[in-house]
Amino acid sequence: MAPRFWEWLRGRKPLVDAFLVAPVLVLVFPVLLGNGPDLSGNRYVAVTAALLVPMVLRRTFPRTVFAVVAAVSFVQWALHIPVLPANIAILMGIYTVTAGCAFRWGVATALIGELGTLMATLRYPVDANDRKFTFLAMTAVVAGVWILGLHMRTRRAYLRSVEERAERLERERDAEVQMAMAAERGRIARELHDVIAHNVSVIVVQADGASYAINTDVVRARQALETISSTGRLALGEMRRLLGVLREDDDAGEYAPQPGVAQLDDLVEQLRASGLSVTMGVDGSPAAMSEGRQLTVFRIVQEALTNTLKHGGLRVSAHVRLCYAGDTVEIRVVDDGRGAAAVNDGRGHGLVGMRERAAVYGGSVRAAPRPGGGFEVVARIPVREAA
Template structure:
């Protein structure tokens, strides 16, 4: 049934032709009855054929249909032919002008619809009408004005009702078109937002891949060079370097599998290892130290619960900064990492004493020359609402300072002494991973 209704909506002339045929069948009997009287036949036949023909094209040419219908009605009034069964089409045309015609067509339909009642009453049914086909129900009545007005209103009421129905149809159709347009616009916006989300996710994965590959591969290269150098003189150190290479490679492989899993389907995300956080910083620093870069680590204040995005951002900043220091700082470079917690947030400072001019290349195009590097750092910090300051140190080396927002402490009323700088010892509620110490 829905398919049939949709087909008729796409082919309105077929439906209109069916309605015209339904009206023409009884009108044809009226035409046959007038066959014996040539004068009557010449009045009925043209009106019947013209009005039924107009019904066929009323929705395709609504303005022309209204004009033809008005002309036929005026001809009937002018020649005082009387009313025929085919004049029912005038009501349908009044509806058509209000529903499908232009604005001026709708107004003209209303005007002539209101005038049709008085014209029909005074032309065909008023006591002064001498027609022979129709009876004269008002003949013999007094010519009181109120009766004349009431009969004119009664004759105009069908036209007015048809026009109002057409107007409501026009408003409903406009409302549906507006809803369809809004739905299409929302669908386009949804597609655009989906594309933006996909692009952002790809950029995020690109940053993750850069951090994982740049850090782990650089560690493996350093260890491989060291192993080849001491292979003959110190086999034990060579074996340790190879073990570090194997462990770093496995870690890089796990990270790569996790990131590639994000590209497969959202249903399988839970199968991969969780993203690194601040609690894994000591493991990262031990890995960097084993690669030949001495790193001092200090935690100031009271560590507390971090938002997940801040956890990952802090870890990646430290990882990227130490990778840049190891690759560009030169021999005998040392670095330091300092975390400071307060009520406003967490400050993260990474410094090294290597060749500042060489390290500054990381700012221009990223550590790998592909535009990720510190640009990715700034994007990460900006995503969590923090700030980043990076540049060469006056005395040589490079300094990266990041300020990250932090959730309020659950123990904001703790004694000030607990927020003092600590050099060693465990910190409550954070476990051994972030025990403040200096190395």
Template sequence: MRTTLGSPRAWLRAHPLIGDSALALVLAGLSVTTAVLIGTSDPTGASGPVDAPDALSLTLIALCCVPLALRRRWPFVLLCAAEVAQIVLAALHYDDGLTGLVSLILLYTVAAYRGLALSLVAATVASVSYVISTLLGDDVGGWMQQTFVAVVALTVWVVGRSIRLRRAYLAELVDRAERLERAREADTRAARAEERSRIARELHDVVAHHVSVMTVQAAAARKVLDTRPEAAKDALMAIEEMGRTAMREMRGIVGVLRTDGEAGELAPQPGMVDLPGLVDQMREAGLRAQLWVEGERRALPPGIDLAAYRLIQEALTNSLRHAGPAARAWVTVRHDPGELLVQVEDDGTGAGGRLARGPEDRPGHGLVGIRERVALYGGILRIGPRQGGGFEVRARFPLKDSHI
């Protein structure tokens, strides 16, 4: 059962000194009581004569048990001290109460919190001390008793080592998971930064085109303002429309900064009108692709036009790479009022492999770029398995009114 936050067990784990102190006091009290009862009621003992308890014996028992409160800090030192106290008690023929439990607890602590070498030394010290105490106290006992003691001590040591190894294994797993998470986040940030830089370059070309057209129109309006007012009016209206479009693009790119400082490409960027050529390229590469365009076609904002094209391009490329040689792909573009729907599906058998890099696990850089593009324009994206087999990528782009 897991330890819940605020439970007594969790509180004791957070304050080990308190729990160890209580354990030490309980064992000390039980050991003193046992020694007094045995020494006064049955001085001959079950295994040999014992002297009546006095201040020295009770002090040795207390000194053996009370330091148990610091067992997590100095387990080996306290084990040696406890064994020395037990040897003295056996040599003076005093009953040692329950100090044997103290030795087992300290042996477990050394095995669970210290290295292998020190834990082996602790086991040797405990074994030698037990043999010396047995011989000095004339309490050799039978072979069954000695075998039982040896099995119990060995079991305690093995349990301690197992817990230490398990704790180290879990710590390594946590550390490895944290390292992998940091590496994945770094890769994702790098992919997003790279994709944002590419988006910035592409949109820079779109906005630069609009500004260039506005400059030409303004120059033409200035030249014909006095002689041909109607022509100047048409030029000013074109400048107004271009300005509104440029403002929309600038608003969509807020927060996307160019990081490489390279000049944008001068060639015009592709758009939805280039989809037939893209589908033909995929067919020539071996993917049986088909294109459907539904609804009334309309002029799209340049940024959305480019983002939708790149999305289809990335999805078809993934289908070509992962869907299999006999796969088919369908591209559907639907123009709805106030919305553009783009959907790419395939019926390939490689969907399971592609899910490993889907949004639920470790997204590839291409899918990260798709998400960035769709989110940049307030769209909704779904990437996942297709009903009936295969894979699909679906995006909805909102189309806003063209006003500032």
């Protein structure tokens, strides 16, 4: 309730300013009504009203209100009307202009206030000994009000800069979050491409084989259908795991671990079951690699063999070789398929995904048709971070 009230009150400056002028009225009326006919005349009431009524708009039109108050004070001085409690409006005007307007306007109001101090000291009867003291005292009051207004102006500028900086940092944070989300979605898109392209290719090949063999070799057709079933379940499981990270406030349970180098044998066996002739060899001692690097190796091999299965043609064979040499593992996938003669529809993201995965760990990928036929993919991945 309180925050709403202050928010409502902040948008109604005249009401707040009128409330702040009310204490001055407490000082004005006893003076006007209790000091005899000299101060209770109509002109004194008129001057008091002319000084205080504009204060209701002092923050809405600060310079205009100060100009009006200064003009009324000058008329008061010209008519020999003595200083009234309502003349505090001059000090309020100096403070408001200094705190809310440009610095030059604050200096101008202070000089006008000082001029009024000098004029009042010279016009109104004061003992010669006290005149100097009165002038210095009134000067100190004007200077103090001006310094207070200047301090509030500086403080408000500082608070505005802090709020702007906080808003800018919040926008930058939101932008960084959006960039991180976009990068993560790109990674998930590559993962989904690998999963869908590989497993659907296996399913299509097996379905074609089953359709040809269903009338002549029921056993092979049944094996093909079983491969389709297991491959479909595997694809669904991996897709659920990848899409589960996009769900908010959803308890998806424990996810399966990411595939790595140890799962390459299973990948090769799966492709052999689908009809692709694949061999695999390893040179050197396998080095310890992080899960991310192992996933990158697995996906590169998977993508390369999937492309062989899709574009290599009939009776194509492939060979996978991992070579561990020093701090680098080299992945070489070679096939004897169509090579440069393979049809490219231009819609695939496999090669781009392989290059992006390798670049994450400072590696590289080269993919090109082989002279004399076939296709070759060569990737080099550092097995550990450079010192």
